[in-house]
Amino acid sequence: MTAHPTPxxxxxxxxxxxxxxxxxxxxxxxxKTTIAASVGLRAAERGRHVVVLTVDPARRLAQSMGLTxxxxxxxxxxxxxxxxxxxxxxxxAMMLDMKRTFDEIVEAHADPDRAAQILxxxxxxxxxxxxxxxxxxxxxxxxxxxxxxxxxxxxxVDTPPSRSxxxxxxxxxxxxxxxxxxxxxxxVAPAKFGGRTGLKxxxxxxxxxxxxxxxxxxxxxxxxxxxxxxxMDTMFGGFRERAEYTYRLLRAPGTAFLVIxxxxxxxxxxxxxxxxxxxxxxxxxxxxxxxRVHESPADRLSAARSLAAAESLQxxxxxxxTGLGEVALRLHAERMRRIGxxxxxxxxxxxxxxxxxxxxxxxxxxxxxxxxxxRAIGSAFGAxx
Amino acid sequence: MVVSVRDTDWDGVRLHVVTxxxxxxxxxxxxxxxLALACDGRRxxxxxxxxxxxxxxxxxxxxxxxxxxxxAVAPAQDGRPGGDVFALAVxxxxxxxxxxxxxxNLRQAGRALTKLGVLDFxxxxxxxxxxxxxxxxxxxxxxxxxxxxxxxxxxxxxAPPTGRIGRFLNVTSEVSGLAxxxxxxxHADTVQNVIRSxxxxxxxxxxxxxxxxxxxxxxIAELREISAGEIRPGGIFVNMTRPGxxxxxxxxxxxxxxxxxxxxxxxxxxGDDPDLAADLAAELSDEERTARAQQxxxxxxxxxxxxxxxxxxxxxxxxLAGLYRLxxxxxxxxxx
Numbered sequence: 132m133t134a135h136p137t138p139x140x141x142x143x144x145x146x147x148x149x150x151x152x153x154x155x156x157x158x159x160x161x162x163k164t165t166i167a168a169s170v171g172l173r174a175a176e177r178g179r180h181v182v183v184l185t186v187d188p189a190r191r192l193a194q195s196m197g198l199t200x201x202x203x204x205x206x207x208x209x210x211x212x213x214x215x216x217x218x219x220x221x222x223x224a225m226m227l228d229m230k231r232t233f234d235e236i237v238e239a240h241a242d243p244d245r246a247a248q249i250l251x252x253x254x255x256x257x258x259x260x261x262x263x264x265x266x267x268x269x270x271x272x273x274x275x276x277x278x279x280x281x282x283x284x285x286x287x288v289d290t291p292p293s294r295s296x297x298x299x300x301x302x303x304x305x306x307x308x309x310x311x312x313x314x315x316x317x318x319v320a321p322a323k324f325g326g327r328t329g330l331k332x333x334x335x336x337x338x339x340x341x342x343x344x345x346x347x348x349x350x351x352x353x354x355x356x357x358x359x360x361x362x363m364d365t366m367f368g369g370f371r372e373r374a375e376y377t378y379r380l381l382r383a384p385g386t387a388f389l390v391i392x393x394x395x396x397x398x399x400x401x402x403x404x405x406x407x408x409x410x411x412x413x414x415x416x417x418x419x420x421x422x423r424v425h426e427s428p429a430d431r432l433s434a435a436r437s438l439a440a441a442e443s444l445q446x447x448x449x450x451x452x453t454g455l456g457e458v459a460l461r462l463h464a465e466r467m468r469r470i471g472x473x474x475x476x477x478x479x480x481x482x483x484x485x486x487x488x489x490x491x492x493x494x495x496x497x498x499x500x501x502x503x504x505x506r507a508i509g510s511a512f513g514a515x516x
Numbered sequence: 517m518v519v520s521v522r523d524t525d526w527d528g529v530r531l532h533v534v535t536x537x538x539x540x541x542x543x544x545x546x547x548x549x550x551l552a553l554a555c556d557g558r559r560x561x562x563x564x565x566x567x568x569x570x571x572x573x574x575x576x577x578x579x580x581x582x583x584x585x586x587x588a589v590a591p592a593q594d595g596r597p598g599g600d601v602f603a604l605a606v607x608x609x610x611x612x613x614x615x616x617x618x619x620x621n622l623r624q625a626g627r628a629l630t631k632l633g634v635l636d637f638x639x640x641x642x643x644x645x646x647x648x649x650x651x652x653x654x655x656x657x658x659x660x661x662x663x664x665x666x667x668x669x670x671x672x673x674x675a676p677p678t679g680r681i682g683r684f685l686n687v688t689s690e691v692s693g694l695a696x697x698x699x700x701x702x703h704a705d706t707v708q709n710v711i712r713s714x715x716x717x718x719x720x721x722x723x724x725x726x727x728x729x730x731x732x733x734x735x736i737a738e739l740r741e742i743s744a745g746e747i748r749p750g751g752i753f754v755n756m757t758r759p760g761x762x763x764x765x766x767x768x769x770x771x772x773x774x775x776x777x778x779x780x781x782x783x784x785x786x787g788d789d790p791d792l793a794a795d796l797a798a799e800l801s802d803e804e805r806t807a808r809a810q811q812x813x814x815x816x817x818x819x820x821x822x823x824x825x826x827x828x829x830x831x832x833x834x835x836l837a838g839l840y841r842l843x844x845x846x847x848x849x850x851x852x
Contacts, residue, residue, distance in 0.1 A: 159677070160539015160728075189727045396833050398539070429795035432786070440784035449783055455773065456780020459800050465758065466799065469831045496805035498726040 136481045139418035139488035141389075141512035145174040145285070149385055152278065153417070156290045157391035158401035162422045164188045165499050165508065166391050166492070167289035168196060168224070172502060173509030174285050175211050175222035182223040182283040184273055186266065186291045191500035196224040203228040205277075210502050223283065229269040233259040236272065236373075241362070249362045254355035266291045271377040278380060300381075300408065387417040392480075394424050394473035399480050406484050418488035421477060425470050425494050427463065434467035522556075525751065525823050525850045529717050530658045531710060532672045532750065535681040535735065536721030537728040541755045543570035544834050545721045545827065546674040547601075548842035552852035554590035554599035555843065558669025561657050562587070562603045565650045566676060571603045574834065582610040591840060599669065604657075608639040611649035615703070647684050648704050655710040678720065678735040685711055685718065686742050712743060717750030722817070724754060724810035729817060736820045751851055752822050754814065756829040773797045825849045 144150055155167040164185050171183035182205050188198070196208045205223035213219035237255075238246045249255050259265060270291055277286050345353055380386065388409055392402035402419060409416045441460035444451045451457055481489065492511050499505060526532070532549060536542035543564065550562040561584060564571050569579045575587040580603055590598030612635050613626035629635050639646045660667045676684050688708045710716060720735055722728040736749045777800075778793035786792060817824055827845055830838040846852050 158538065160537060190730065191726065393539075427795075428798050429792055431789070432792065432796075436786075440781070440786050443784050444780060447783075451776075451780035451783055453776060455776050456784065459777055459780075459796050460784070462758075462803050463796060463799060465831065466803075469829075472831055472833060496802055497809045500726075 134478065134481045134485055136419075136485070136487065136489040139420065139490035141170065141173075141417075141420075141490055142177070144387055144417055145170065145179060146177060148284065150387055151285060151385040152274070152380070152387070153285065153287045154290065154381065154386065154388045155288065155391055156388060156405060158398050161391050161393045161398050162492075163391045164289045165192060165505070166389070166420055166422060167287050168192065169505045169508040170389070170512070171222055171224070171285075171287040172208075172211070172505045173512060174287070175208075175220040176506070176509075177214055178218045178220040179285045180221050180283050181285045181287060182225065182277055183287045183289070184225055184227060184270070184277065185289045186227050186270055188226065188289075189498070189500070191498070193226065195499075195501045195505070196222075198224055198226055200226075202226070203231045203273075208502075212506075227266070227270055227273055229266045230259050232269040232273055233265065245362055249359065252355055252359045252362070254359045258359075268374065272373060275373065275377040275380060300412070382412070382414055384415070387415055389417055389420055391420045391422055393422055394476050396476060399476050403480060403483060406487055416487065418490065419480070419484075420490050420492060422492045423494040424473055424477075424491045425466060427466055427470060429463060430467065430470065432463060432467070434464045434471065437461075437464040437467060523850075524852055526717060526852070529715060529750070530666070530668075530670055531654060531716040532670060533654075533675045533681075533685065533716065533718040534672060534721060534753075535675045535678050535718060536753075536755075537678050537731045540721045540723050540728050541834075542677070542721045543568075543574060543674050544839070544842070545719075545753050545755055546672050547571060547574050548827070548839050548846055549719070549852060550601045550670075550672040551588060551590050551839055551843035552846040553670045553672065554588075554601050555593050555847060555852070556599065556669070557590075557593075557596055558599045559667065560590075560599060560601050561668045561671045562601055562674070563654055563657070563671065564603075564605050564674040565607075566674075567605070567607055569605060570674065571605065574839065575603070575836065580605040582607065588836070588839075590843070602668075604653075606650055606653045608646035608649050609635045611653045612639060615649060615652065619703075644683075644687065645700065648687050648700065648707060651685065651687055651711060652703055652707045655707045658710055658715065675718075678731040681718065681735055682738040682742050685739070685747055687711065689742075712746035714748065717748045719750040719753060720822075721753045721755050723756055724813040726813065729813045733816065733820065736822065749820065749822050752817050752820075752824045753851075754817065754824060754826045757810075757826045758829050773800060823851070825851045 144153070153167075153170060155163050155170070157163050164187070167185065168183055168188075171181045175181045183196070185193070185198075188196075193199070197206050203225065205225040208222040208224050211220065211222055234250060237249050241249060267290070270288065274286065274288055277283065390402050390405050390409075392398040406416060406419070437460045441457045441464065444457045444460070477489070481487070490512060492508055495504070495508070497504075499508065532546075532553070534542055534546040534549065536545070546564075547562060550560045554560040562571060564580075571587065572579050577585075577587055582605065584602045584604045586600050587603040588601040590601065592598050609630060613630065616626040616629075626635070639649070654671055654673050657668055657671045658666075675681060687704045718739060720732045722732045732752060739747045739749055774793050774797040777796050778787075781787055781789075781793055781796075825846060826849070827842050830841065834842075843852075
């Protein structure tokens with residue numbers, strides 16, 4: 132039996148003023164950034180005041196939105212064409228600079244001397260620029276900041292190009308758990324706990340632990356970590372609170388998740404995991420956007436018939452002197468096979484998740500790098516609903 | 517060790533590091549390359565380092581433990597049997613336990629430390645430590661000998677994506693924040709000697725799309741820059757190419773196409789659908805635009821001067837048969 136998904140009404144979602152945050156997630160290489168930008172543009176042209184937070188846009192896509200550098204500041208996008216000139220919307224876009232976002236948190240929470248000390252710490256520098264999860268944490272942090280600033284009535288977030296779509300949800304907690312962790316504190320400040328009874332035995336084992344850790348990571352790094360931790364001491368609780376704030380934000384009414392996938396096996400498997408995870412965490416899933424789907428104006432001619440026709444033309448150049456007919460029929464057969472495979476994959480997703488609404492975006496022959504291209508994708512949302 | 521009688525582009529290379537932007541099919545290409553290399557009868561180790569169990573899914577076997585397991589046998593060539601492909605999923609913690617055992621005979625302690633979360637802590641907190649352990653495992657497999665000859669003829673590593681590859685491979689500088697002397701540092705130096713030797717190359721997997729191509733070019737430039745040419749870029753593997761697309765890009769006569777197609781369809785016995793020619797012409801012009809955009813990207817890939825290989829799109833999804841087909845392509849094009 133064929134399962135038909137409910138169409139995903141993106142316009143309804145962006146027209147609803149109660150929608151304040153749209154999170155676009157999915158595995159890498161599925162066109163997440165482009166979709167996030169198109170959703171933002173369409174919402175702005177339909178009268179919303181939108182900010183789009185991107186993480187790693189293609190150069191030309193960034194330029195199309197007027198973003199020339201990674202500067203962590205929302206820039207107004209020009210060239211918005213309001214649907215209703217009496218109620219024009221606006222669009223801002225920004226690229227996340229994770230290190231600067233981290234630096235700003237430190238500067239906001241510590242006095243200038245201490246902040247300078249933290250920023251100069253070698254361990255902090257590698258943590259803020261290369262710790263797996265820092266980018267996700269900072270994307271969430273930025274989202275929280277934008278929401279608190281309340282200057283925009285809709286925030287569209289493009290999630291980092293994680294190995295797995297789930298990293299976006301887990302990494303922030305991982306970072307805050309790590310910074311907040313007992314082990315980190317014990318390791319760097321065992322003296323604090325030494326006086327308490329009951330811990331003596333632990334301290335014996337603990338000596339071995341520090342010994343091995345020092346052996347592995349080296350004394351210098353451990354000292355850097357110690358300095359870092361004591362300088363950051365007052366901020367640790369803050370990290371967890373901030374991560375919890377954004378996590379709550381993601382579950383609050385007004386937030387909607389769009390899961391983006393290409394009609395390919397791996398991308399749809401990731402999408403399935405993500406959908407299940409959102410359900411489990413009671414996070415509001417708006418639906419799936421299936422990007423880069425193929426179709427054919429001549430789909431009444433099946434792959435098999437097209438291929439047979441191509442073969443009948445092969446060699447006999449009577450009616451097909453240039454070979455164009457054969458090429459066209461072979462390409463059509465290939466396209467029909469691809470369409471068939473895409474439909475089977477989409478079908479499998481819908482059978483597993485019958486309640487998830489789906490919108491389909493056709494594959495574009497060229498990469499999108501101007502507002503017109505984004506607008507064209509956006510109009511597909513309208514056609515879907 | 518079986519000596520190849522064919523010349524390939526990577527004779528003498530023992531460690532093939534395969535990187536690529538997410539979504540380009542890096543794992544598939546690494547697996548196909550491993551199979552292709554094993555065709556000479558060599559034993560090949562295929563390693564993954566990101567905990568995704570992508571290899572197990574590809575070969576349709578249960579999730580791989582931290583243990584080298586045979587996952588496939590390469591097809592026989594010229595009457596000689598194909599070699600075995602072994603697979604290994606490495607994670608930093610297990611590599612660390614291995615390491616502790618090798619250098620300190622500390623396997624039991626390693627287990628206890630794992631329980632306490634110490635190893636997770638150490639691999640998390642120390643920049644570059646995980647990378648040294650993961651690349652270290654690959655270097656160890658390359659150097660491992662049994663009875664005086666190498667255990668593996670080649671090692672193929674499904675490595676982190678292009679955005680992280682420079683940092684991942686630039687081990688010594690990454691651990692410079694760690695102990696200046698001492699075991700990890702020594703280990704890093706050994707690993708570095710393997711990675712920066714002609715025995716190792718870094719292959720890039722890309723699609724003919726703007727971002728993956730850009731990342732490939734940036735990645736190659738980055739490797740050359742950070743290592744003063746000592747980390748060698750290998751081939752560029754253009755994945756999921758489509759047949760006929762290249763010739764289409766040169767064919768430009770749009771208006772006459774519908775007429776020509778109409779005649780061809782009649783000749784093929786499909787003449788009773790009057791709109792079919794126009795619909796196919798529209799489809800063709802869409803394909804042509806795609807092909808032209810792809811050709812423009814393809815030309816950019818010539819700039820670094822590395823060998824390029826083209827792998828066809830397997831439209832029904834990749835299974836073992838698809839992998840064998842890709843492996844045969846790679847051999848045909850001289851990649852293995």
